[in-house]
Amino acid sequence: MKIYVTSVFVDDQEKALRFYTGVLGFVKKTEIPLGEASWLTVVSPADPDGTELLLEPAGHPAVKPYRTALVEDGIPLASFAVDDVRAEYERLRGLGVEFTQEPLEMGPVTTAVLDDTCGNLIQIVQTNG
Template identity: 65%
Template sequence: MKIALTSLFVDDQRAALAFYTDVLGFKKHHDIPLGEDYWLTVVPAESPDGPELLLEPAKHPAVKPYRDALAEDGIPLAQFEVEDIHSEYARLTSAGVVFTQPPVDVGTAVVAVFDDTCGNLIQLLEAKPNKHDDDGR
């Protein structure tokens, strides 16, 4: 079993597409009209056949209170892994991305959190190499 698609609620699909492609570097995969909205997915540029991220309209009434509660508590809605978090932080900051948390070493990883301009906090994560397997070897 593997993850093929996951979704992220966004306030404006077109603005989200621009942010996720032009700023973050994802590639548009699907852009299919569905009434007022779209089946709009992006994929990692390095993995065009990898998992898709659906930029889903945030119209359902449960979405706003859910996202507001997460944002108030500083909890990211999604996490994206990067190779070099400090370089990515510098690149995104220079592109105008607002970070709510700069890179912080949390032991097994270095993490940072930014506002995706579409209603979500997103965490970047640079995993540290494991010295041991899960079973302690």
Template identity: 70%
Template sequence: MIRINVTSVYVDDQDKALAFYTDKLGFTKKTDVPAGEYRWLTVVSPAAPDGVELLLEPDGHPAARPFKEALVADGIPLTQFAVDDVYAEVERLTALGVVFTQDAIDFGPAVTAVLDDTCGNLIQLATIKK
């Protein structure tokens, strides 16, 4: 059986990304290992410390930055994170200075919001209704 172990977001600065993803979003640093001029730097949800790791991957590849810029220009989130209550997360994160490009919107089966991760990405938060 195949399962997801690590997924990535391309970031323009690993230290800035680590601070944002831990201090603002609440993830926990899992791995920080030198890898050439960069690091293998991952974070995890404290709710699932042995779950899927998010690699804060440098956007040094020539295709990475134009890809990110095109997504942001079109308002398309790079990825989505699940939350129990989008409205509460928007309130909590706004109080921490996080900028949202889309406030919480109820789409019926889901409520979503989109934030700027300060590292060149838009990230969608979603609560799927049951």
């Protein structure tokens, strides 16, 4: 068994697609219109057949209090691996991305946390080794 798709809830799918592709560097994999929303996924260009990230509309009533609580507590909704957290932090800051946590070494990993502009905090992580 392996993970096929996982979701991040987003306020606006088109805005999320621009951020996740134009800023974070993912590529669009699937877009299937489903009425007002779409089944919209992105993948890593390094693994186009790997796990898909569904940019899922945040319309369900449980989503808002869930995301609000996570953001208020500083808890990332998802974690993405990068080769060099400090370099990625600088690259993203140069693109105007806001971080809630600067790069921080925590034993075997270095992490930073960013605001995805779509209602979520996202952690980037590098394995130190």
